[in-house]
Amino acid sequence: MKKRLYITTPIYYPSAKLHIGHAYCTVLTDIIARYNRMAGKEVYFLTGSDEHGQKIEENAQSANKTPQEFVDEMVQGFHTLWEKLEISHDQFIRTTDEKHIATVQKIFSKLLKKGDIYLDKYEGWYCTPCESFWTDTQVGENHLCPECNRPVIRASEESYFFKAKEYVNFLLKHYKKHDKFITPVSRKNEMVNTFIKPGLNDLAVSRTSFSWGVPIEEKEGHVVYVWVDALINYISALGYLSDDDELFQKYWNDKDTEIIHVLGADITRFHAIYWPMILKALGLRLPTREFVHGLLLMKDEKMSKSKGNVVDPVPLIERYSVDAVRYYLARETTFGNDGQFTPEQFVERFNVDLVNDYGNLLNRTVTMIEKYFAGIIPIYPGRVTEFDAELELMANEVIENYKNNFENLKVTEALIEPIKLISASNKYIDNTKPWELAANNDTEKLASVMSHLANNLYISSVLLKPALLKAPSELFKQLGIPEKLMDFEYLKKYGVIGGQQVAKGEPLFPRLKVAEEVEFIQKLMKNND
RNA sequence: GGCUGCGUAGCUCAGUUGGUUUAGAGCGACCGGUUCAUACCCGGUAGGCCGGGGGUUCAAGUCCCUCCGCAGCUACCA
Numbered sequence: 001m002k003k004r005l006y007i008t009t010p011i012y013y014p015s016a017k018l019h020i021g022h023a024y025c026t027v028l029t030d031i032i033a034r035y036n037r038m039a040g041k042e043v044y045f046l047t048g049s050d051e052h053g054q055k056i057e058e059n060a061q062s063a064n065k066t067p068q069e070f071v072d073e074m075v076q077g078f079h080t081l082w083e084k085l086e087i088s089h090d091q092f093i094r095t096t097d098e099k100h101i102a103t104v105q106k107i108f109s110k111l112l113k114k115g116d117i118y119l120d121k122y123e124g125w126y127c128t129p130c131e132s133f134w135t136d137t138q139v140g141e142n143h144l145c146p147e148c149n150r151p152v153i154r155a156s157e158e159s160y161f162f163k164a165k166e167y168v169n170f171l172l173k174h175y176k177k178h179d180k181f182i183t184p185v186s187r188k189n190e191m192v193n194t195f196i197k198p199g200l201n202d203l204a205v206s207r208t209s210f211s212w213g214v215p216i217e218e219k220e221g222h223v224v225y226v227w228v229d230a231l232i233n234y235i236s237a238l239g240y241l242s243d244d245d246e247l248f249q250k251y252w253n254d255k256d257t258e259i260i261h262v263l264g265a266d267i268t269r270f271h272a273i274y275w276p277m278i279l280k281a282l283g284l285r286l287p288t289r290e291f292v293h294g295l296l297l298m299k300d301e302k303m304s305k306s307k308g309n310v311v312d313p314v315p316l317i318e319r320y321s322v323d324a325v326r327y328y329l330a331r332e333t334t335f336g337n338d339g340q341f342t343p344e345q346f347v348e349r350f351n352v353d354l355v356n357d358y359g360n361l362l363n364r365t366v367t368m369i370e371k372y373f374a375g376i377i378p379i380y381p382g383r384v385t386e387f388d389a390e391l392e393l394m395a396n397e398v399i400e401n402y403k404n405n406f407e408n409l410k411v412t413e414a415l416i417e418p419i420k421l422i423s424a425s426n427k428y429i430d431n432t433k434p435w436e437l438a439a440n441n442d443t444e445k446l447a448s449v450m451s452h453l454a455n456n457l458y459i460s461s462v463l464l465k466p467a468l469l470k471a472p473s474e475l476f477k478q479l480g481i482p483e484k485l486m487d488f489e490y491l492k493k494y495g496v497i498g499g500q501q502v503a504k505g506e507p508l509f510p511r512l513k514v515a516e517e518v519e520f521i522q523k524l525m526k527n528n529d
Numbered sequence: 530g531g532c533u534g535c536g537u538a539g540c541u542c543a544g545u546u547g548g549u550u551u552a553g554a555g556c557g558a559c560c561g562g563u564u565c566a567u568a569c570c571c572g573g574u575a576g577g578c579c580g581g582g583g584g585u586u587c588a589a590g591u592c593c594c595u596c597c598g599c600a601g602c603u604a605c606c607a
């Protein structure tokens with residue numbers, strides 16, 4: 001196991017507000033980062049914004065702003081969202097940062113000198129009124145502009161190209177040698193079949209039709225193609241080719257660092273094909289893993305004619321808490337597959353897992369400890385009742401499975417484990433019937449039951465910590481457990497909790513009225529469109 | 530059109546390399562139990578020609594072919 005982890009989200013494009021899909025990706029990454037920190041690794045977590053390109057230039061213009069003003073404003077919204085979700089990134093990089101621009105220019109010059117980038121002409125279908133180039137498939141058989149439907153002409157412009165063709169064999173070899181480089185594998189197959197097999201062309205890496213980008217120093221009027229610009233953020237953020245490259249040495253060059261890019265399926269091509277090629281051309285190592293997650297799709301029962309609905313995560317966080325939103329995002333969709341956001345599921349997930357199972361278990365446990373043991377958690381007595389052994393066995397299994405799943409980036413599966421332990425604990429109460437033990441003055445068994453419940457709550461809360469940011473601390477407070485025990489270290493042995501003074505507080509999560517809240521979220525979805 | 534997936538209980542989904550005689554989970558529905566608890570928790574029941582058709586096999590939700598439906602990608606939008 002590597003000592004260090006460098007983990008990144010894509011840098012999002014600030015042409016519009018971020019929606020719950022972006023939040024999904026970032027929360028997922030954040031949870032992985034937090035887990036690894038807890039597991040004792042040195043973690044560096046990067047996110048940011050991809051601010052150049054034609055679309056930004058256009059959107060700024062129609063908003064009557066300079067591109068810089070426009071992105072400054074939009075990026076503010078990014079920060080707000082990540083703050084609300086309490087994303088634990090170590091750096092937020094913007095492609096308009098001077099250090100990033102400098103690195104992009106140095107890389108471009110380097111590859112130009114090396115011969116990996118050359119000047120040529122880009123030829124394609126051009127629509128004069130729209131000032132845009134289109135591909136064969138886009139203009140179709142009739143050669144019409146897909147935007148304005150007018151005829152296009154064959155035209156060419158000067159452009160720099162990256163010799164992608166020369167790196168195809170290297171890439172295929174790399175795929176073969178590292179079967180987990182792109183996960184899930186179906187994404188790799190897609191890349192090979194769609195782009196490589198039909199013959200990959202060299203990539204046009206400069207643009208002249210607009211100016212909002214990183215200027216190419218060698219040639220007036222050319223800016224770097226946004227995707228090349230954007231991908232470089234992963235190393236410019238670490239100070240590659242700058243005076244201060246300490247982070248780069250530590251988190252990229254060091255063999256003990258695992259590098260994971262988390263990304264959505266829609267941008268696999270750039271991450272899985274061109275980025276590895278560029279890195280190879282620069283003589284740098286490749287990331288360990290390109291983790292392609294599914295998309296969170298929106299669904300609106302009634303108005304399917306209006307295109308995809310967009311949910312703004314901010315009001316959700318404000319109404320239901322950061323824990324609710326983070327838990328939902330992490331729990332609802334399984335790795336690799338797409339998922340669907342529905343108001344019903346959001347409310348249900350919250351009520352069932354967090355309110356009924358988790359919060360309620362704490363509540364009933366604390367009440368019983370207060371009632372039967374004057375609020376002092378009994379010291380762990382070993383296995384006393386006939387149900388204790390099985391329960392402890394399960395706790396150990398849960399911890400094991402949790403770790404294994406996280407090591408394989410199976411976040412959803414990992415987080416289900418502590419919930420299983422919570423459910424088992426609820427059942428354990430029914431099995432042992434503490435109220436009968438109390439009536440019969442069977443203090444020994446009663447103590448064991450309370451001890452096991454407290455310990456299971458403790459274990460589950462530690463395991464839920466990467467996803468839930470508030471509830472575990474609140475639970476610790478109510479059980480009188482010091483914060484320093486909130487660490488993986490202490491889970492190695494069962495029964496560390498005991499002797500603490502509990503203090504009943506508010507429920508961890510308030511129960512939601514389903515119909516009311518579903519309606520609230522539905523309204524939210526409508527207003528947003 | 531091409532490529533990659535998907536289509537399994539009312540809903541959301543699991544189902545490793547084909548094989549524990551009755552295909553699973555959660556939620557919802559129904560019935561019962563319990564009282565420590567946020568009308569919560571526990572147990573049970575109902576509900577599936579595993580998209581249609583064909584094939585391979587001793588054996589297919591799982592492999593092959595085909596058809597239907599849906600989604601994403603298809604190279605200067607990022």
